[in-house]
Amino acid sequence: MEKLLQADTAKKEKIAKAIKLFLGSPEIDKQIQGIKLAGKYTDYNSISLISNIISSPDQTTSTLAKSTALALAKKCLKDESDTLSQFVVSAAVQCINKFEPSYPEKLQATLGTNDVGNIINAITSLRHFLSEEQAAKVLNNILGHANNKIRASAVLHLGPLASKAKADLLSKFLDDSDNRVKANTIEVLEQSNNFAFIKIIEKFRKDENNRVRANALKALFNLGEKNIQKDVQSMLHDANPLIRSSAIWLLGELGRSAYFMLRLLEIVQHDEEDIIRQNLMLVLKKVGTAPQVDFLRVALKEDKRKEFTRNIINKKDLHITLTHTPHYIEIKTTGILTAQTILALKLKLDEIIKTESKFVMDFKEMEYIDSSGIGLLINLQKLLSPKKGFLYIYNCKYNIMELFQISKIDSFLQIFHNLKEVHHFLKIE
Secondary structure (H helix, E strand, C coil), rough: HHHHHHHHHHHHHHHHHHHHHCCCCHHHHHHHHHHHHHHHHHCCCHHHHHHHHCCCCCCHHHHHHHHHHHHHHHHHHHCCCCCCCHHHHHHHHHHHHHHHCCHHHHHHHHHHCHHHHHHHHHHHHHCCCCHHHHHHHHHHHHCCCCCHHHHHHHHHHHHHHHHCCCHHHHHHHHCCCHHHHHHHHHHHHCCCCCCCHHHHHHHCCCCCCHHHHHHHHHHHCCCCCCCCCCHHHHHHHCHHHHHHHHHHHHHHHHHHHHHHHHHHHHHHHHCCHHHHHHHHHHHHHHHHCHHHHHHHHHHHHHCCCHHHHHHHHCCEEEEEEECCCCCEEEEEEEEEEEECCCHHHHHHHHHHCCCCCCEEEEEEEEEEHHHHHHHHHHHHHHHHHHHHHHEEEECHHHHHHHHHHHHCCHHHEEEECCHHHHHHHHCCC
């Protein structure tokens, strides 16, 4: 399996080089070949090169270049990946502004529809086109939207634009009933570097929700309120493993600027929750060789839980069961979803999405998922949205739910506690 994945990576690199070579050729046939390859393999890096070919005197080449460049640019701006370079994003924005200047208006029109997936995609794209005042206006309209994921996405993506123009508007999102909306708002307020927000965020430093509290303490610390040590200590002693885990995440995020607090991790060095062990390992990776965590390095080295987790991952097993129901395809997964096992699920999905677009995944027996597995879920949702389809997930274990929160996939996908909630949402009797 690993050899197949390595071969796939090498193939993609080879294709990327070929695309660049073809697009730079003066020969029309090679340019067309490069354009088709760029579209087929979603090569965002080629947007700028393809845009240059639009002015080709050959009408066929020009038309193909324009449609491909715009398709890639639109898809790029919907992509929330942190790996996208500013150069690529700028090329996408310039392409749309030049060849389809009405596109931002179409995105704003989408906000008035009932399709949650398309609305979230529109919000993600609009952040690249709106001014501060325009972003504030959109946020104000979304403030009372019935769907919590739309509110959470709006404040996360448009909040940074509006924070300077309408700080009071952002404060209203802190009164939202949804914890993701609150946590995202606090994150945006932190990014503003406005010390005046300390007083606003202060009231969330003891919030019952793990994500809201951790984000609040992180924001307070980075905005200048360094006295959060007792708060972190309290979280590490909390009976709720999600609260303890978020405290560990917080220390990892603060990293070098909070070395003086890393000794607090002694509180959880022997905690037996898998989610705690995993987050402790992540902290070690982030803080490097800091002497303050030498005790933790020893604890994890001797940790039986770490050995247990390694044994699970080394099994490299993923069992998949597909069940057709009148309303959707149910996917039950057992084992782990990682770079080593992802191909089995991908092959099944590639075949079934040709005729189906509505999926519900039962994660009850899912033990572990890594970034490759998360990427597969995100890509599947993006493929289903244009087809008016959906991907809903339920029955997540503690460790997987926490990973979804940290990676913010829970703001992109619909995740439910149980099948009853899924059916209630779908209005299935």
